[in-house]
Amino acid sequence: MRTNSSPSQALRRALVVAAILTVGLAATGAATVTTYVADLSGPSESPPNDSPGTGFAEVTHNDVAHTMYVDVVFEGLIGTVTAAHIHAPTAVPGEGTAGVATTTPTFPGFPTGVTAGTYHATFDLANASTYNPSFLNANGGTVEAAEAALFASIAAGTAYFNIHTTQWTGGEIRGFLATETVPVTETTWGALKALFD
Secondary structure, eight states: OOOOOOHHHHHHHHHHHHHHHHHHHHHHTOOOEEEEEEEEESTTSSSOOOOOOEEEEEEEEETTTTEEEEEEEEEOOSSOEEEEEEEOOOSBTTBSOOOBOBSSSSOTTOOOSOSSEEEEEEEETTSGGGBOHHHHHHTTTSHHHHHHHHHHHHHHTOOEEEEEESSOTTOSEEEEOEEOOOOOOOOHHHHHHHTTO
């Protein structure tokens, strides 16, 4: 236990505590940005197929800006792309099928008529056109409710990214979206704690 601290040490501790409180208060209104990922394949379809096609989808949600960033890469499809979107919710996590939750008939600008490609787009979740009208109506009829329902489904493992083609009109490759985990190696609190040791 410390009993004697110099005025400069006391001032330094007070400044650190003030900084911690300021950061904590600022973080209260900060956005939560969550990234979900899915490996896309034919065997992951329902019913499974033997397509050699593969892909990777990344969906990033910002809950304050109400945006969804979609980043997709795919290759090796047998058919040519006719549509791509997110389906939700299935009855059971990781299996089954569900209706289209996002823009129909496909994500705007998603490459069609190809067997390989990339896609990058940011969607305004406060815009009703981001959702399939059926999904919007089934979830309270408001964009706020639709956003909450979509990301609750994704977090629960009941939403999947699907690429439909001329060969498999119900979907050639798909993957269920799951939270991307990032290992934490050092915390700010640990660094700040060192100032008091």
